[in-house]
Amino acid sequence: MRIAEAIQEMTGPGVPVEFIAYDGSRSGTRDADVRVEVRSPLALSHIASSPNQLGLVRAYVTGALEIVGDMYTALATFPEMSPRKLSASLLMKVATKLAVAKVLWPTRPPAEESRLSGRRHSRQRDAVAISHHYDVSNQFYEWVLGPSMAYTCAVYETENTSLEDAQYAKFDLVARKLALQPGMRLLDVGCGWGGMVIHAAKYYGVRALGVTLSANQAEWAQKRIAQEGLGDLAEVRHLDYRGVFESDFDAISSIGLTEHIGEANLASYFEMLYSKLCAGGRLLNHCITRSDNLQDARTENFINRYVFPDGELLGPGRIITQMNDTGFEVRHEENLREHYALTLAAWGENLERHWTEAVREVGPHKARVWRLYMAGSRLGFERNEIQLHQVLGVKLDNQGRSGFPLRPTW
Template identity: 55%
Template sequence: MTIGRAFDQLFGADAPVRFSAYDGSTGGDPGAAISLRLENERGLRYLVTSPGSLGMARAYLMNDLTVEGTHPGDPYDLLKLIEDGFSYRRPTPRELPELARTLGLRSLRVPELPPQETPSQFHRLLNGLRHSKSRDAEAIHHHYDVGNAFYELLLGPSMTYTCACYPTADATLEEAQAGKYDLICRKLDLRPGMRLLDVGCGWGGMVRHAVTHYGVSALGVTLSRDQADWAAKRIAHEGLSDQAEVRFMDYRDVTERGFDAISSIGLTEHIGVKNYPAYFRFLLSRLREGGRLLNHCITRPDNLHPGIPSAGFINRYVFPDGEITGSGQIIRVMQDTGFEVRHEENLREHYAMTCRDWVRNLRENWDEAVALVGEGTAKVWALYLAGSRLSFERNRIQLHQVLGVHVEPDGNAHMPLRPTWAS
């Protein structure tokens, strides 16, 4: 049996790709627009030792599985084609011996891992327990300290790496990111003279927007030194240093109290589900009575998962130690730690559109991105963002904003009878 015939046996001769292998064999649909080529025996070992998306990603990142018919900066069509058109058929007991002879015993030996892959959960224990300060700092460094120049290509002028909010279907990414910040400012009821704490502030987009458009004083904190340095320079360039500050520090080390409002935009995914109670208790302790918290984070469409990181592509290549759960779990913990939850909404479709626009930026700047971070890392980002777009579109993941209030002892929440922000 050839590798091409094995492909047809496992995925069907009508699989919607042209497949070829280093042994000269072919499989799949010869007229398909997209082709996959298995270049060498190492690529076969990646696929055999880790069946599914992780093995394919490893082979693809090492150029052992090559693709024609789609741009490497935008694999969305390829991922959608694989998800919709591939149906894996488990081999029968009678077929297994021949299949094993074709693949060979050498295929069961795990090759070296791509350099972009993080160590296993066990090996990362050497860098501290999951969600300890040291290990959180290392996880954030892995994901965010790729280099500000790369993020400028990917994210555009807003330098905002969280879900945007599109006022119309044809709005630009920059309009949508400004719209997101403005929606959060309105939900927090920011007014001149207030004090805002933005935890996990990234490159300071929320801090600068709130200071510029709402007249507050704002403190942002981030575990990425690259982000903090970039934000400090931008704040100084825009003449906001009297009212805006971004610090390189863990949010748990913020000592100031009595903030009028707190925004947490894209941080909850990093702190660990078991740490939610301590996280929200800490934020409540930093918020004055009558103050509001807006928590914005990726969620699951149910509350059945404990949030433990998987061993798949996202955890290995993108978000080490990342954990997400359902919005119901977030709301429950917020309520149990003393917040009154007053509003929540799901921006799932908006995040699919945001990922679409980030991928477009990456594709349009592909050569420069590769020159900055290397082809393998650029491919990781393309796979991650295109795959995330598909997952948001198909409701495998969501994005929830939850608004909570630190209610005064007499029950006064300082909330209007009806929301004053546009949804």
């Protein structure tokens, strides 16, 4: 068996990709824009151990399999983002190759693959899951995200809008949807590096509290707040959103937190946010969703293993229904999936621009996870496999009044 032909067989016919392998074999389209290189028997071991998307991911993350060319172009070239199932005969041939190469099979997954223990979405397990992704390196995130340190979908006026301008526009859109005014109190749950907290305090004179489960994020945000001279208005705490003791907030923003909540906790999540608002208070929930309400929240794919452990994406209808049933009157909703594709493209460009420094900072395996995750997610938003929804709700007063004008003001 020639290895290059075997790998090509997994991807299906007609794919304009060149395949080469350490045994000297070559297959596919010569001089294609994308080349798959099998550099070590370890790649075969990963693929044979998990003959699905996860096996290829493990091979790539470890460097045993290399993608030469732009990662986004590579993923877009393949008809599917998961390989065809290995036939029994092909799997046997792979096993023979591994025996000859004296490579153990199955192979242990890379250390970057998350393995959590304890009750799903308990406070302790959530803290570990968040730390896995966010407590990587603030320097690494500064290279990828840019000066805004905003790790959520930006809002683009045009395709040529800069990432920084688009992130400012996102925070300002949230602020206007929440109708923020000087003297109001804002709670930002899952606040990241404090972008919304700082924006609300700096541009709207709002007293803003942000909470995050990432110690790195909280430390960075507090330093940024001090540098901006906003210490009298803004604060970020290293705290689970369920641990906030204050109430009677005029507004709550949740930008990129709902994905981490879990379907089983969705009702209690919105109930908690509802209880923290004063009458007439608004909630803006901004999160990634599935493209429909028919799919289960898959929890055993590449994103869950390597990027967002315990993350669960729900359909937009599930989010809206739960907000409504909790007591919020839903006043506005919009899908920004094309904006997230543009955001991820900008992050991907930043990563490639700082690739050498990024590898030195977080290691080659972690950097490869990010390259794969951002390119794949960009493709997912473009193909409507995932979406980004902002849903605006209000807590009515005891006479059913919303305080909304007749037409939107944002």
